[in-house]
Amino acid sequence: MHSDLKKILISQKDIEEKCKELGNIISLDYKDKNLVVIGLLKGCVPFISDLVKHISIPLRMDYMSVSSYHGGTASTGHVRVNKDLDSSVNGCDVLIAEDIVDTGKTLKKVIEMLSVKGAKSIKVVTLLDKPEGRVVELVPDYVGFEIPKEFVVGYGLDYNEYYRNIPYIGVLKEEVYTK
Numbered sequence: 001m002h003s004d005l006k007k008i009l010i011s012q013k014d015i016e017e018k019c020k021e022l023g024n025i026i027s028l029d030y031k032d033k034n035l036v037v038i039g040l041l042k043g044c045v046p047f048i049s050d051l052v053k054h055i056s057i058p059l060r061m062d063y064m065s066v067s068s069y070h071g072g073t074a075s076t077g078h079v080r081v082n083k084d085l086d087s088s089v090n091g092c093d094v095l096i097a098e099d100i101v102d103t104g105k106t107l108k109k110v111i112e113m114l115s116v117k118g119a120k121s122i123k124v125v126t127l128l129d130k131p132e133g134r135v136v137e138l139v140p141d142y143v144g145f146e147i148p149k150e151f152v153v154g155y156g157l158d159y160n161e162y163y164r165n166i167p168y169i170g171v172l173k174e175e176v177y178t179k
């Protein structure tokens with residue numbers, strides 16, 4: 001285990017098996033559809049990479065980078081687009097691949113944006129879901145693991161941009177935050 005972690009929440013093996021399971025389900029659900037898997041950078045990278053290896057039907061991949069925008073003290077729920085899609089999703093069946101859903105605000109805005117771009121259908125696959133954190137109505141269509149309201153790192157998830165390369169999901173020791 002990485003020395004900055006106090007515990008491993010989800011092992012590398014469990015993540016691998018989950019990606020396979022989700023990939024198989026998605027392959028069946030999207031048979032004969034015009035699938036575009038959209039990753040939200042940067043956290044999605046390990047997950048989308050492992051997931052698509054288990055999707056056996058034709059698909060395209062594209063990426064967006066968005067950040068939550070705080071216009072004052074509290075979060076306004078506005079989302080700034082740092083990098084938009086490279087290709088059109090008009091008439092496509094879009095599957096957004098996310099690392100974790102917490103408040104749901106980011107995804108809600110991204111879904112609205114993709115809907116304006118003319119996507120035929122929009123669904124969400126997330127590796128992790130923290131349902132207790134939800135402040136807007138958003139139910140991901142495919143969930144890898146439900147986790148408690150705890151800050152996690154690894155497998156794409158960062159703290160100050162570090163720890164994204166850890167191949168499993170863990171919880172940082174308290175002293176790391178006060179370093």
Ligand code: 5GP
Binds near residue numbers: 043100151
């Ligand atoms: P939401 O709009 O659902 O609150 O935000 C989701 C985003 O917040 C995720 O894509 C991720 O960047 C960040 N986030 C939420 N919970 C965690 C967490 O436990 N660990 C890390 N590293 N990022 C998180």
